[in-house]
Amino acid sequence: MSVATFAAALLNPAAPCPSGLVTWNGSDAAQRFGVYRNNVTVSLIEALADSFPIVQQLVGDAFFRAMAGEFARQSPPTSPVLAWYGDAFADFVAAFPPVAGVPYLADVARLEYARVLAFHAADADPVPVAEIAACLNDADALPALRLQLHPSLQVIDSPFAITSLWGAHQGSGDLADIDPAQPECALVLRHGLSVEVMAVPAAAGRFIDALQAGASLGDAVQQASDGDTHFDPTPVLGLLISRELLIGLGRKNQQQGEKS
Amino acid sequence: MSQNNTSRHVSAAALALALGAALTVAASPVMAADAAKEKCYGVAMKGKNDCKAGAGTSCAGTSVRDYQGNAWNYVPAGTCEKTASPTSATGMGQLKEFKEKKA
Numbered sequence: 067m068s069v070a071t072f073a074a075a076l077l078n079p080a081a082p083c084p085s086g087l088v089t090w091n092g093s094d095a096a097q098r099f100g101v102y103r104n105n106v107t108v109s110l111i112e113a114l115a116d117s118f119p120i121v122q123q124l125v126g127d128a129f130f131r132a133m134a135g136e137f138a139r140q141s142p143p144t145s146p147v148l149a150w151y152g153d154a155f156a157d158f159v160a161a162f163p164p165v166a167g168v169p170y171l172a173d174v175a176r177l178e179y180a181r182v183l184a185f186h187a188a189d190a191d192p193v194p195v196a197e198i199a200a201c202l203n204d205a206d207a208l209p210a211l212r213l214q215l216h217p218s219l220q221v222i223d224s225p226f227a228i229t230s231l232w233g234a235h236q237g238s239g240d241l242a243d244i245d246p247a248q249p250e251c252a253l254v255l256r257h258g259l260s261v262e263v264m265a266v267p268a269a270a271g272r273f274i275d276a277l278q279a280g281a282s283l284g285d286a287v288q289q290a291s292d293g294d295t296h297f298d299p300t301p302v303l304g305l306l307i308s309r310e311l312l313i314g315l316g317r318k319n320q321q322q323g324e325k326s
Numbered sequence: 327m328s329q330n331n332t333s334r335h336v337s338a339a340a341l342a343l344a345l346g347a348a349l350t351v352a353a354s355p356v357m358a359a360d361a362a363k364e365k366c367y368g369v370a371m372k373g374k375n376d377c378k379a380g381a382g383t384s385c386a387g388t389s390v391r392d393y394q395g396n397a398w399n400y401v402p403a404g405t406c407e408k409t410a411s412p413t414s415a416t417g418m419g420q421l422k423e424f425k426e427k428k429a
Contacts, residue, residue, distance in 0.1 A: 202345060208345065287341065303351075304349075304352045
């Protein structure tokens with residue numbers, strides 16, 4: 067028996083007990099293997115339930131566990147870090163036929179996984195406010211300024227009201243008042259030790275996407291304005307500063323800083 | 327230093343205005359974030375601690391019981407010992423870790 071055979075049998079409840087297993091006291095190896103196989107699957111389902119509590123609430127415990135079990139058999143962990151288990155879960159949910167009637171479920175899963183990533187993202191010291199203010203002394207250089215953003219910051223632009231749906235399960239807002247088909251752009255970030263989720267205008271999301279892709283401040287404002295001529299970068303810049311998400315400033319032809 | 331940005335549609339003046347306003351917008355929350363905090367033991371719900379949850383766990387979000395006596399949360403200074411904690415001998419959060427009594 068190879069390790070691969072053993073591993074494959076662990077994830078397939080219909081597979082026979084691998085041959086060649088022995089027990090220390092002569093008890094039935096097949097029965098013991100069955101117990102172990104069950105524990106493996108259950109532990110993976112529990113890990114997913116911990117990372118995706120709102121998806122679980124949206125479809126109910128029994129359905130969630132069946133769906134998570136299916137995922138676990140198809141996509142066993144590739145990393146020993148259980149916290150990262152589920153990075154492919156949202157894609158799986160999107161393609162899982164039984165939840166075709168809950169089209170927003172996959173994006174809610176994306177939002178929940180973004181929270182896991184934000185929670186475990188590296189710490190990064192913010193640029194002192196005085197240093198940001200000093201940029202105003204050289205306004206001509208502002209369009210070419212590069213803003214390096216905190217590694218926890220993520221944008222999830224969805225055709226569904228994912229922030230409102232998620233928020234309704236945190237005690238803010240009433241589920242009955244939400245139109246799930248309302249597009250929402252979610253921002254996930256960690257400020258200090260707390261992970262925050264908020265809805266921002268889609269243009270603000272594009273602005274952050276552009277900055278993260280390496281665009282200069284001027285180009286990022288331009289890209290955000292392309293789909294929304296009224297885009298004003300003030301609120302989103304205020305948010306980046308107040309949540310301490312600006313972790314580096316640089317000029318156009320400079321490196322983005324040692325942490326990028 | 328001056329730059330030639332003739333191809334740019336976004337003017338430096340507009341960006342200066344936005345950044346200046348953003349700094350004003352951000353000013354008050356930053357002050358609030360700098361407000362004094364204290365570590366408060368025994369008031370965190372399970373998985374909601376800020377850090378330190380003792381042997382077998384490592385850090386933030388890892389406490390396994392509500393009001394765990396060796397897990398703490400940052401709370402505004404002065405409020406810890408006014409926060410209810412059913413596992414604490416004093417009935418309130420404590421500034422040092424403690425052995426839980428039965429809740």
